[in-house]
Amino acid sequence: xxxxxxxxxxxxxxxxxxxxEEALAKWIFCAMSALMILPLVLIxxxxxxxxxxxxxxxxxxxxxxxxxxxxxVWPAFVGTIYLVxxxxxxxxxxxxxxxxxxxxxARDNWLNRLIxxxxxxxxxxxxxxxxxFGLGAFVYAARFGYSIISASLTLAIMTLPVIIASTREALAxxxxxxxxxxWNVGATRxxxxxxxxxxxxxxxxxxxxxxxxxxxxxxxAPIMFTGAVFFKAVQKGDLFPYSLHDQCMALxxxxxxxxxxxxDVQESIPFATAVVLLGSVLLVNAAAIALRVxxxxxxxx
Amino acid sequence: xxxxxxxxxxxxxxxxxxxxxQALINVTVDIKDGLITALIGPSGCGKTTLLRCFNRVNExxxxxxxxxxxxxxxxxxxxxxxxxxxxxxxVGMVFQRPNPLPISVYENVVFGLRIHSERSQLKRSxxxxxxxxxxxxxxxxxxxxxxLDTKATGLQxxxxxxxxxxxxxxxxxxxxxxxxxxxxxxxxxTRAIEELMFGLKGRYTILIVTHNMAQARRASDExxxxxxxxxxxxxxTEKLFLNPADPRTAEYIxxxxx
Numbered sequence: 167x168x169x170x171x172x173x174x175x176x177x178x179x180x181x182x183x184x185x186x187e188e189a190l191a192k193w194i195f196c197a198m199s200a201l202m203i204l205p206l207v208l209i210x211x212x213x214x215x216x217x218x219x220x221x222x223x224x225x226x227x228x229x230x231x232x233x234x235x236x237x238x239v240w241p242a243f244v245g246t247i248y249l250v251x252x253x254x255x256x257x258x259x260x261x262x263x264x265x266x267x268x269x270x271x272a273r274d275n276w277l278n279r280l281i282x283x284x285x286x287x288x289x290x291x292x293x294x295x296x297x298x299f300g301l302g303a304f305v306y307a308a309r310f311g312y313s314i315i316s317a318s319l320t321l322a323i324m325t326l327p328v329i330i331a332s333t334r335e336a337l338a339x340x341x342x343x344x345x346x347x348x349w350n351v352g353a354t355r356x357x358x359x360x361x362x363x364x365x366x367x368x369x370x371x372x373x374x375x376x377x378x379x380x381x382x383x384x385x386x387a388p389i390m391f392t393g394a395v396f397f398k399a400v401q402k403g404d405l406f407p408y409s410l411h412d413q414c415m416a417l418x419x420x421x422x423x424x425x426x427x428x429x430d431v432q433e434s435i436p437f438a439t440a441v442v443l444l445g446s447v448l449l450v451n452a453a454a455i456a457l458r459v460x461x462x463x464x465x466x467x
Numbered sequence: 468x469x470x471x472x473x474x475x476x477x478x479x480x481x482x483x484x485x486x487x488x489q490a491l492i493n494v495t496v497d498i499k500d501g502l503i504t505a506l507i508g509p510s511g512c513g514k515t516t517l518l519r520c521f522n523r524v525n526e527x528x529x530x531x532x533x534x535x536x537x538x539x540x541x542x543x544x545x546x547x548x549x550x551x552x553x554x555x556x557x558v559g560m561v562f563q564r565p566n567p568l569p570i571s572v573y574e575n576v577v578f579g580l581r582i583h584s585e586r587s588q589l590k591r592s593x594x595x596x597x598x599x600x601x602x603x604x605x606x607x608x609x610x611x612x613x614x615l616d617t618k619a620t621g622l623q624x625x626x627x628x629x630x631x632x633x634x635x636x637x638x639x640x641x642x643x644x645x646x647x648x649x650x651x652x653x654x655x656x657t658r659a660i661e662e663l664m665f666g667l668k669g670r671y672t673i674l675i676v677t678h679n680m681a682q683a684r685r686a687s688d689e690x691x692x693x694x695x696x697x698x699x700x701x702x703x704t705e706k707l708f709l710n711p712a713d714p715r716t717a718e719y720i721x722x723x724x725x
Contacts, residue, residue, distance in 0.1 A: 172544045175557065178552040180585060184552065 180271040195221035215446065217437035225438055228403050234428045238441050241400035244407060246446070247295070249316055249389060250382045252410075253321035258375045260322075261329030268330070269337040271357055296324045297391035305392055313411045317393030324388055325378040332374025333441035337365040369461035376454035380447040394419040419445040475642060475672040476521060477502040481535035483516060483525065488502045492696040494535075498689075503664055503673045505687035505704070507680060509725030512693040514676045518644050521556040521674070523551060541639060556583055559635030562646040565627035567619035567634075569723045572611055575630055576601050579638040601633040605663055625656030629663060643667070645675040651683065661686045680720065685707050691714045 177185075186358050214221075228238030272278040300320025310316040364371075386394075389432040394416045402405040408414045417439060424436045483491040485670075491513050498504050498630035506514040519525045520537060523544060537544050544554055556579070576598045580651040581589065598615065607629050611622075619630055628648060635643060645664075649657040652691040664673055664686060671698050677683050683690055683704065692700045700707060700716045711717045719725050 174540050175544065175549045175553045177553065180583070181552050182551050237626075 204341065208452045210444070211394075214430075214436055217434050217441045219436035220432070220434040221441060226442060227403055229400055231344065234397070234424060235431055235435075237347065239420060240402060240404075240441055241398055241417040242405060242420035242439070243442060243446070244372075244400070244405070244414040244415045245314075245394070245398075246383050246418070246443075248378055248408055248414060249318055249321060249416055252314065252318035253325060253382050254375060255379065256319060257326045257329055257378070259321035261326050261331050262371060262375075265333035265337060266359060266364075269334045270355060270363065273403050285327045286452045293324060293385050294387045295421050296320055297303070297388040299323070299386055300392040311411065312395075312413050314408055314414050315393075315410045317389040317414075317416075318449075320388040320392045321382045322337050324385065325382055328381070329375055329378055332370045332377070333367075336370025336374065337363060339370060340366045346438070369458045372461070373454050373458050375448060383443065383447050383450075384418055386422050387415075389416055390419055390422075396423050417446075470545070472555075473500045475540055476674070477623050478520075481520065481537060483513075483520065483535070484532045485528075486530045490696050491520070494698045496631040496691060496698055496701055498672065498674060498691075501669045502688040503668050503675065503686065504689045504691060505683035506674065506676045506691050506693060507678075507683045507719075508699075509695035509719070510678070511695075512694045514693055515646055517693070518560075518646055518674060521642065521644055522555050522560055523583040524560070524687055552583075556638050557640050558642045558644065559638070559640040561628070561631050561643065561648045563647045564651050565624055565631050567622070567627050567630050569618060569620045571616045572602075572619050572630060573615040575599055575634050576637060578634060583638060583677075597637040603664070604636055605629040605633040606659070606666075607633060619661040623656075625652055625659055628652060628656070628660060632660075632663065632667075636714070640671065642672045642674065645673065647676055647678060650678065653665055657682070692719065694719070709712075 225238040225245060227240050229240050231237035268278065268281060272281075297320065301317060301324065304310045304316035304319050305312055306314075310319075344362050344366065345358055348362050353361070363425075393413050395413040395466050396415075397415065398407075400415075421436055421439045421443065424431055424439060468572065474496040476496075477498050478494050481491055482489065494513075494517060508514050516525065520533065521539065521544075522674040525531045526533065531566065539558060540553070542549065568578060570578075573594075577594045580594065580597055598606060599612075602611060607626060610626065611617075621629065626677070628651075632643070632648075649660050652660065661682070662683075664675070667673060668688075675683075675687065687704050690700075690702065690704045691698060692707065692713075694715055700711060700713045702712065707716065708720060711720060
C-alpha cells in the first residue's frame with residue numbers, strides 16, 4: 167500500500183473559494199425563483215383588499231343596475247363562459263388534429279416548414295390585429311354581424327396556434343420506441359396514434375387546451391371589435407340569455423368599461439369584477455392541474 | 468526487480484444499494500498502480516456501478532447508499548475532509564458515448580485547466596503547451612494541429628473519444644476510468660483507443676469496463692470478473708482466461724452464459 171498521504175484530495179484555497187462562489191450562486195438563483203411568488207401574492211392580495219366591500223355570492227349572480235353602479239356581473243360572467251367554450255370548441259379539434267398531422271404524418275418538406283413558420287408567426291400576432299381580422303372576416307365578409315359567433319371565431323383563431331404548438335410538444339414527448347413497437351406488429355399509423363400516441367399524450371394536450379381558457383377569457387380587444395357590448399339586459403340567474411347571433415357582455419370588457427367609461431362607480435366594483443375574472447381563470451387552471459396529475463398518475467413509464 | 472507493485476485503488480467490503488436493491492456485495496479488491504485492469508461480467512453484474520464509485524458519481528442520485536471503504540492513493544475517498552472537486556480532478560472518467568463539449572478542440576482540452584486554476588495563472592503559452600502535450604499523447608496532434616478552433620462535436624467519433632481522453636490529461640490525473648469506451652466505435656477506432664491505452668499505461672492507472680471479452684483479453688494486464696454484484700475473481704489476464712480459478716469464471720469465459 168502507498169503510505170496514506172494526508173494532503174491527497176484535501177481542499178486547497180482555490181477549492182474553498184470555488185465553494186464560496188458556488189454557495190453564492192445557488193443562493194442567488196434560489197432567491198430569484200422565490201421572487202416569482204411575490205408579484206402573484208401582491209396582485210391577489212391587493213385585488214381582494216380593494217374588492218372586499220363588494221364581494222358576495224350575490225355579486226356573481228345579480229345583474230348590473232343603476233347604469234352599472236350597483237348590482238353584479240352575471241351577464242358578463244355568462245357571456246365570458248359562452249365565448250370561451252365556443253372558441254375552444256372550434257379551435258381545440260382543429261388544433262389537435264392539425265398537430266397530429268404535423269407531428270405524426272407530415273414529412274420534413276417545404277410545406278411542413280411553411281406551416282410551422284405560419285403557426286409560430288400566428289402565435290406572435292398581437293390580439294388587436296386578430297380583432298381587426300375578425301371584424302373584417304366574420305362580422306362583414308361572413309355576415310355574422312356583431313355577435314357571439316364572430317367573437318368566438320376570432321378568439322378561436324387567436325388560440326389556435328398555441329394549441330397546435332402545445333399539442334405537438336405533447337405528442338413529441340411520447341417515446342419513439344412506443345411507436346416502433348406498434349409499427350413492428352403491423353399497426354397502421356392511425357391505429358398507432360389511436361391506441362398508443364394519443365392516450366399517452368392526452369394529459370399534455372388537455373393542459374395546453376385548458377391553459378388557453380385564461381387567454382380567451384382575458385382578451386378584450388378581439389371581442390370588443392366583434393361582439394361584446396357594454397350592456398345587455400338579462401334576467402338574474404338566466405343560464406341561456408344569449409343566442410349565437412346576439413351580442414353579449416363579457417367580464418374583461420365589463421372591467422374595461424367600468425373603469426374607463428362609467429363615472430362615479432363605487433371603487434370596489436371593478437376590483438370585484440377582476441376577482442371574478444381571475445377566480446374563474448384560476449379555477450379552470452386548477453382543474454387543469456388536477457386533471458394532469460390524475461392522467462400522469464396513470465402513465466406507467 | 469523494482470519494488471512490489473502498489474495498489475492505487477483499494478476497496479474493503481464495499482456494499483452499494485440502489486434503494487433496496489443491492490448492486491455491490493462485499494467487494495474487496497486491490498487495483499494495481501499503472502496497470503490496465505479490465506472489469507468483465509454479464510450485464511447487470513455491477514461493473515459500471517463499481518467504476519462509478521471511484522469518482523463518487525453514484526451518490527448524485529439520492530437513493531444510493533454505500534458502505535465500506537474505498538481508498539484511492541491510500542486515502543479513503545468517503546472521508547469528510549475529501550474534496551469532491553480535488554478527487555474528480557485526480558480520477559478522470561471516459562464515457563461510453565464520446566461526450567466532447569460543444570466548443571472548440573482547443574477549449575475542450577484546456578477546459579479542466581480553466582476551471583481548476585486561478586485566472587492569473589493561465590498564461591496563453593501554458594495553455595498552448597498543455598494542448599500540444601495532451602493531443603500528442605493521444606495521437607491527435609498531427610491530425611488536428613491546424614484546426615484547433617473547429618468545433619469538437621464535428622469530429623469523427625474516434626477522434627472525439629480520443630479528445631475526451633486528452634481532456635483529462637492536463638489535470639494530471641492518477642486514475643482514468645473508462646466505461647465501455649469503444650462500444651460506439653468501429654474496428655479501427657477500437658484499435659486506436661486500445662493502442663492509446665497502452666501508451667498511457669504506466670503513468671496512469673487505467674480501469675476499463677468492457678462487454679467485449681476479446682478486448683479484455685488483448686488490452687488488459689489484469690482482469691476482474693464480477694457476477695451479480697460480487698467480485699468472483701481477480702487475476703492476471705492470461706491466468707484468468709487460460710486457467711481460471713473459479714468454475715463460474717470458466718463457464719463465463721467459455722460463453723456458457725452472459
